[in-house]
Amino acid sequence: MNSDRHQDSTEITELILKAAENARAEIGVVTKQPTTGKAAKWPIDCNIGPGLEGAIACESKVGYVNGTDGLLSYRGYDIFELCAYSTYEEVSFLLLHGHLPNSTELKEFEQKLVNYRHMNKTLRLLMSFPVEEMNAMAALRMGTIFMRQEFTDIDREQAKPDLSDAISADEDSIGMETKPSGEQRAIYEFKKKKKRRKKKDSDLDDASGLEACYHLIAGVPTITAAITRLRHGLMPFEPSNELSHAANLFYMMNGRRPTAIEERVLDVALILHADHGMNASTFASMVVASTMSDIYFSVGSGIAALNGPLHGGANERVLHTLREVGSPDNAEAWVKKSLAEKKKVPGFGHRVYKTYDPRARILGPLAKFRCLGCKADIQNLISTAEQLEQEVVGSLAQEKKIFPNVDYYSGVVYTRLGIDPSMFTPLFAVSRVAGWTARVLEYMHNNRIFRPRALYTGKFNQVFKQVDER
Numbered sequence: 355m356n357s358d359r360h361q362d363s364t365e366i367t368e369l370i371l372k373a374a375e376n377a378r379a380e381i382g383v384v385t386k387q388p389t390t391g392k393a394a395k396w397p398i399d400c401n402i403g404p405g406l407e408g409a410i411a412c413e414s415k416v417g418y419v420n421g422t423d424g425l426l427s428y429r430g431y432d433i434f435e436l437c438a439y440s441t442y443e444e445v446s447f448l449l450l451h452g453h454l455p456n457s458t459e460l461k462e463f464e465q466k467l468v469n470y471r472h473m474n475k476t477l478r479l480l481m482s483f484p485v486e487e488m489n490a491m492a493a494l495r496m497g498t499i500f501m502r503q504e505f506t507d508i509d510r511e512q513a514k515p516d517l518s519d520a521i522s523a524d525e526d527s528i529g530m531e532t533k534p535s536g537e538q539r540a541i542y543e544f545k546k547k548k549k550r551r552k553k554k555d556s557d558l559d560d561a562s563g564l565e566a567c568y569h570l571i572a573g574v575p576t577i578t579a580a581i582t583r584l585r586h587g588l589m590p591f592e593p594s595n596e597l598s599h600a601a602n603l604f605y606m607m608n609g610r611r612p613t614a615i616e617e618r619v620l621d622v623a624l625i626l627h628a629d630h631g632m633n634a635s636t637f638a639s640m641v642v643a644s645t646m647s648d649i650y651f652s653v654g655s656g657i658a659a660l661n662g663p664l665h666g667g668a669n670e671r672v673l674h675t676l677r678e679v680g681s682p683d684n685a686e687a688w689v690k691k692s693l694a695e696k697k698k699v700p701g702f703g704h705r706v707y708k709t710y711d712p713r714a715r716i717l718g719p720l721a722k723f724r725c726l727g728c729k730a731d732i733q734n735l736i737s738t739a740e741q742l743e744q745e746v747v748g749s750l751a752q753e754k755k756i757f758p759n760v761d762y763y764s765g766v767v768y769t770r771l772g773i774d775p776s777m778f779t780p781l782f783a784v785s786r787v788a789g790w791t792a793r794v795l796e797y798m799h800n801n802r803i804f805r806p807r808a809l810y811t812g813k814f815n816q817v818f819k820q821v822d823e824r
């Protein structure tokens with residue numbers, strides 16, 4: 355790195371450390387410290403709300419979210435430190451393997467990612483579809499499933515998963531559903547299961563093991579960049595073997611090498627989105643994996659879940675909202691009208707965080723970084739975002755604990771990186787694929803098929819009538 359590049363990168367580090375300091379000053383004493391290192395004693399008592407709120411589905415060592423105090427860590431490392439000092443490559447290794455790589459491990463891992471960037475067969479398949487007319491997330495999901503053909507032989511008979519480990523897919527057949535006598539609450543019966551052998555990585559087949567995870571982490575960016583280009587009627591760029599994960603992604607999307615700042619900002623954004631507890635898309639991937647499907651199908655489901663406007667799709671909507679508000683002067687009236695109409699403002703609120711999302715604490719300053727030199731349009735976007743934040747937080751923070759979430763400023767950051775709003779959610783997937791694969795891999799070591807129940811509120815003993823009697 356030349357001295358200018360080094361200086362630029364140092365400024366970003368300082369910005370992140372400042373955000374960490376502000377967070378610490380605001381949070382003060384942490385209310386709830388996690389208990390670590392203790393295996394849970396199942397069954398676990400927990401209060402479950404609608405949307406599985408409060409439900410504990412599994413144990414995990416991958417990441418920790420404390421929504422009361424606004425804390426996030428991956429494998430025990432604070433998110434601020436990871437953003438300040440590491441790279442996306444290090445972070446995805448950390449998520450998958452549980453420790454930060456030493457220099458040999460990092461070199462090997464980086465080389466694997468470089469090798470897996472090249473996916474001619476997948477791109478050829480992708481280009482046989484009208485990608486330019488498709489929703490970008492739909493195209494990404496399709497491309498991810500095509501990657502499966504590139505890597506796996508799971509469809510061949512000898513590579514089918516070992517069903518001796520499987521547990522019944524439909525446990526309604528063993529007296530577990532709410533008894534049909536109108537109880538208001540589900541009755542839970544946990545049978546003692548015979549101890550299952552924990553799987554090692556080497557036990558997992560090609561399409562579920564570590565190599566497939568590396569393949570997906572390296573390949574989803576290639577597909578995302580190809581979709582960006584194809585949507586503009588352009589041919590995808592060949593990946594570069596020299597560039598970092600973030601720099602190569604930027605290059606494949608924009609057709610030029612990023613500046614040091616652009617590379618670092620994109621890298622930090624990727625780190626920030628890499629994992630986040632049992633969110634909807636992670637859970638979707640895990641549910642699919644738990645059926646002993648494979649990790650390509652799992653990641654495809656994660657992409658599908660991420661697409662929704664209540665989840666990853668919010669970042670694109672934030673930008674449309676900011677454009678609709680138009681200027682900081684309109685923010686107050688816009689928020690009043692929106693709340694009066696009981697509309698949710700994209701980029702605010704979170705199922706877990708009832709305080710400021712730590713990721714937004716970094717993305718906010720990144721969005722504003724050196725904005726004085728920006729075009730008037732971008733400056734207006736940033737000041738509109740700041741004013742809208744003040745209005746929403748002013749109206750909703752105290753009563754409803756609504757603050758900006760990760761999606762609020764990510765759109766502004768990506769816009770400054772020259773990325774089209776339609777690609778914001780795919781970019782989220784590019785990063786989150788590390789969390790999806792890490793959690794799926796962890797879960798597969800002691801897999802049990804997911805099978806919650808519904809509280810049946812329907813009728814019983816209905817008398818069947820022939821069609822002409824109805």
Ligand code: ACO
Pocket residue numbers: 663664665666668697698699700701702703704705706750754756759760761
């Ligand atoms: N704007 C205005 N009011 C809101 C918002 C918002 N963005 N979010 C929640 N509220 C209000 C709700 O109207 C509700 O009010 P009420 O009690 O008077 O009915 C209250 O806060 C609780 O909201 P819920 O929807 O019950 O909260 P939940 O935890 O189920 O939902 C969610 C969280 C889906 C993120 C929600 O806040 C939302 O829809 N936000 C906007 C979309 C968004 O930004 N999604 C991205 C989330 S981050 C991510 O997935 C990567």
